[in-house]
Amino acid sequence: DGGITQSPKYLFRKEGQNVTLSCEQNLNHDAMYWYRQDPGQGLRLIYYSQIVNDFQKGDIAEGYSVSREKKESFPLTVTSAQKNPTAFYLCASAPGGLNTEAFFGQGTRLTVV
Amino acid sequence: AQSVAQPEDQVNVAEGNPLTVKCTYSVSGNPYLFWYVQYPNRGLQFLLKYITGDNLVKGSYGFEAEFNKSQTSFHLKKPSALVSDSALYFCAVRDGGGATNKLIFGTGTLLAVQP
Numbered sequence: 001d002g003g004i005t006q007s008p009k010y011l012f013r014k015e016g017q018n019v020t021l022s023c024e025q026n027l028n029h030d031a032m033y034w035y036r037q038d039p040g041q042g043l044r045l046i047y048y049s050q051i052v053n054d055f056q057k058g059d060i061a062e063g064y065s066v067s068r069e070k071k072e073s074f075p076l077t078v079t080s081a082q083k084n085p086t087a088f089y090l091c092a093s094a095p096g097g098l099n100t101e102a103f104f105g106q107g108t109r110l111t112v113v
Numbered sequence: 114a115q116s117v118a119q120p121e122d123q124v125n126v127a128e129g130n131p132l133t134v135k136c137t138y139s140v141s142g143n144p145y146l147f148w149y150v151q152y153p154n155r156g157l158q159f160l161l162k163y164i165t166g167d168n169l170v171k172g173s174y175g176f177e178a179e180f181n182k183s184q185t186s187f188h189l190k191k192p193s194a195l196v197s198d199s200a201l202y203f204c205a206v207r208d209g210g211g212a213t214n215k216l217i218f219g220t221g222t223l224l225a226v227q228p
Contacts, residue, residue: 031214033216043157043221092156099145101162102159104158
């Protein structure tokens, strides 16, 4: 099946620890995105990548890092510098043109314990 | 900078009645506009998009949206609501005048359809 896969579905992190969320797509899409979803705040863009080996900060990049070494993979690391990491994280991919819709994974719910 | 606003946190409508979920946008160039739906604890599903051409766009599940350039709006509509339409709806925009394919979402509108 073609699609975009996020893992794990649920993740628990202790304060002060870094954690990496996985996002893989087999749609041959150039663009990939990471969003954070909090109640009442909608989806806020963390990072996005238009092509392999390139990525740009979104609106709330502080405390997060990404890499794009392969076209199909765009992992997100939540670092200890992120003060309030508990949230629902969504990854998306798109073919790359301005007129193309994005396809979303099922999300990862991160909880700090 | 591009932005999108959804002025209503929640919209309530009776089953069988028409529904409208509002969206306004701000971009420097031509807008590329999208509507998505989200069910609890799931990712977003694409409904429809406006790129160019006819201002009335038809999408999945009987939804349509009307693009209005002068009002910078892209409201989602459906002639007859179903209880199963109850979900969280997001409007999104790309800026045709920008140098990237940055995709920005609104804060979402919860649609509640009462039987």
